[in-house]
Amino acid sequence: MWPKRKIQLVASSAAPGIKGVRAVLKGIQLECSELEPSAEDLLEEPSECWMEKPFPEMCKSGEWQPVTELAYWPEALEHDSWRKRALAQGINQLPIQSLIHNLLEDELVLWISEPTVLIDGRPLLGHILEMAGFEPTILWPRADGEWQCERKQGLHWLIPESWLEGLVDKSRLGRRVQLRENEQTTWVVRETQVDFYRCTRRHCYLGHMPRWPEPLEEQMACQTIALCLDMGVSWLDIRLALDTLWKTTRMVDNMRWKINDFGWNNGTCGEKISTEPIEHLEDWWAR
Structure with missing residues (x-):
């Protein structure tokens, strides 16, 4: 029985990006342990090669779990002792760049x-x-x-x-995201709203949203929304995802963002409809 995959990170605890690597390995449920390059006990596995141990001994609960791969940061290259021991035990060694590329190769x-x-x-x-x-x-x-x-x-x-x-x-790293060919989304910031358009041979109006609640974030928010549209996200999904940001805002003159995606709601200014009963219904039909 081949041992379960387990990664040993050979790096300083302050190595750049190590927190992100920990999170990725935990997120994909890949077991790992960490090793300071200067530590004396360079491998969790004792000097005897794990492949030479009897199978029953390997399966004992609470016993060591063999390391299958060593991933190291560039600054660990100057330490050769751990590499020699890993090589003697047949453990695969790879730089951290290769590990990340392998994990995200198909993503x-x-x-x-x-x-x-x-x-x-x-x-x-x-x-x-x-x-x-x-x-x-x-x-x-x-x-x-x-x-x-x-x-x-x-x-x-x-x-x-x-x-x-x-x-x-x-x-x-990974695969490139395919965006719409020859179509890019742009936007125009107006006084009370931001209009979004798809640029083809002529501008195609997609819809609008109210001005972003935080003015300093508006440019970044518009860029993100445009990227989502280029990826194929529908305007309806974007509207639903962001609708809670303006849940306290009343939009009655233009309902494109909230309900009506077919044009301006001319003449609707929030007038109240009379609740008085219609009198003389027969005479009304006779007109």
């Missing part, structure tokens, strides 16, 4: 620029895609400095650009 990766707009502590892009049914996996730092990885069933991974900066070439 559609979307890099999120920072700073970005957050809703409930998560990026706006992840919030919209989640509400639209894309079920993206979101890797993001929490307010307390730790990282979390919300693993979902969709193919999209949302990753901040600062993660593993300088270690991973983001242009080669």
